[in-house]
Amino acid sequence: MTILVIAEHDNKSLKRATLNTLAAAQEVAAIVGTDIHVLIAGHNTQGAVEAASKVAVVAKVLVADAPQLAEGLAENVEATVLNIAKDYSHILAPATAYGKNLAPRIAAGLDVAQISDITAVCAKDTFERPIYAGNAIATVQSSDPIIVITVRATGFDAAVSSDGNAAIETISSAADQGTSEFLIREITKLERPELTNANVIVSGGRGLGSGENYKRVLEPLADTLGAALGASRAAVDAGYVPNDYQVGQTGKIVAPQLYLAVGISGAIQHLAGMKDSKLIVAINKDPEAPIFGVADYGLVGDLFTLVPELISAL
Structure with a gap:
């Protein structure tokens, strides 16, 4: 079955952690011998979609574009992912605030255990993750039919994002779940690199x-x-x-x-x-x-x- 990566983005471009997550997905795909799909869930996402389609390891970009997905509310993105989750063997998200908010909801919705913060891929069902503040490395194996994973960005070099030409497919977006509401976002403006x-x-x-x-x-x-x-x-x-x-x-x-x-x-x-x-x-x-x-x-x-x-x- 295919691998799904849930992209973190700002509707205009991909966040760097998404490229690191794609690199982890590439290692799994090499073992399993399958393709990688990327989900862009948002609103007016053409910039992010184009960026995802250019990543060399991506076979298909799935686009869920709707007003209720504009701000990346986890409940609405989760419902959209669960609509297509049965088609995938692995679902990966970056281990950022975005991914940590979203992945546990998806795992719970699928009734599977989540494997968090991986730094290495050992086999299609076996991964390494740091524990005890990085002083020990745990090797974790999953027997779940769908494996939900968050990826520590520093564990993988970013995937190449220049010469890809992935297919683009529009999918249906889940309705607004009505359990949370976006109020305001304050963005820190930096004169230095993030x-x-x-x-x-x-x-x-x-x-x-x-x-x-x-x-x-x-x-x-x-x-x-x-x-x-x-x-x-x-x-x-x-x-x-x-x-x-x-x-x-x-x-x-x-x-x-x-x-x-x-x-x-x-x-x-x-x-x-x-x-x-x-x-x-x-x-x-x-x-x-x-x-x-x-x-x-x-x-x-x-x-x-x-x-x-x-x-x-x-």
Whole structure:
């Protein structure tokens, strides 16, 4: 049977996590020997549909276009998915806020167990997922007739999205379930790259001492590198920066090409969110700080001296 990927999008384009989810679906499809379909559920979705059709691994794009799907309310998308779910052996969604809201509803509607946050595909019914804040990896096997999965984006490289030519098919949308209502969306406008999509991230911790120091020390470094800014939970809890900056198990999971951890001790909660980064550089005055256990390069010393020196060298 075919594999279905539920796309996260803004009606105009695909979210990057969808491409990572497609890469996971590609690994399953290679084992099973089947095609991959993508569902675009929304309203006025032509941009997202075109983007999905260009992804090399996609055989067909299913389009459910209706006003009640415009804002991606999970109840309405779930009902639309359940109308077609019997035609698929695997249903995948990204392990983002969108996917985590939607996938459990689909699994419950199908009366199957969900496999959450996978980072590797072992077989058509067997997957790996991190547990204990990433300190152990569980291998999970499912015997359900339809396997519902969420995919950790950092576990898979994004699928190629340039040379595909998938077929496009319109499907019927489920009626408004009437159990939730969209009121308002406040979108944060960023002058820097978005944290989960950035190739370079500069993160600060409690060692910076204050929000003023965070801005004074890290913003010039981020400007020099064209980087996004992040923070540890300790820095967020101390009020240095807003919650949107938090990297970690209870924040955002990232895997940039370069991650600079400045004044971050390396609590398990934080490491769970960034240790898959391709290159990790840590600056901390404590040579025994846990962050050095995962860092590729470490600078031991006063960050208020080392960071300006690093900026000058760059």
